[in-house]
Amino acid sequence: MTTIEAVQGDITRESVDAIVNAANSSLLGGGGVDGAIHRRGGPAILEDCRKLRASHYGKGLATGQAVATTAGDLDAHWVIHTVGPVYSATEDRSDLLASCYRESLRVADELGARTVSFPAISTGVYRYPMQDAARIAVDTVRAARTDVEAVRFVLFDAPAYEVFAAQLR
Structure with a gap:
């Protein structure tokens, strides 16, 4: 069974098997969580992303x-x-948001990752309402069939943390 928790903090400081990046489709870095992960992780991440774009993901992810x-x-x-x-x-995109969590856990399973940290995907510049995003994230992770042992939602500020923590209660 997967343990799930929420913490307030900086996802780039997490010590886990896998950190999930709320990326843009280009995979070439951006703002928010994406920019922070690329900055702290250094050029090796961008180099791998460029290789992905040159092979399987020519049009992006x-x-x-x-x-x-x-x-x-x-x-x-x-x-x-x-x-x-x-x-x-005007359009329900909750299935796409849920897919982000399911697909990330699927990839984590393929890699053999046992500990995974997630940000609040789509809640920054993509403007997904925090309450809806937290419900979708927590429900999806709880329902996932995964070998990941521990999932941590790492929320940058207190209001986001409070919403996720409430959803986990």
Whole structure:
């Protein structure tokens, strides 16, 4: 059974098998969590991402999918990149957000990762409402069939932490 917890902190400081990156489809870095992971992880992550773009992901990574690279200078073995959906008030994209968590755990299982840290995918510049995002994240991870032993949601600020912690109670 997978243990699930929420903590307030900096995901780039996590000591786990795999850190999940809320990436953009280009896989070439960006702002928010994506930029922080690329900056702290160093050039090895970007180098792996460029190799992915040159091979299987020439058009980028599709929303809801996940792929792994080295973790570079991070205290992890891998970074699992996933592209969350941009929030829409007129179109239900919850399945795509849930897919980010399922696919990241699938990739973690393929890698043999036992500990995984997730950010609040799509809640930054993609504007997914924190309450909905937390419910989808927690419900999806709880329902996942995975060999991952421990999942940690690492939330950057107190309000996000409070929402995820409440969802876990």
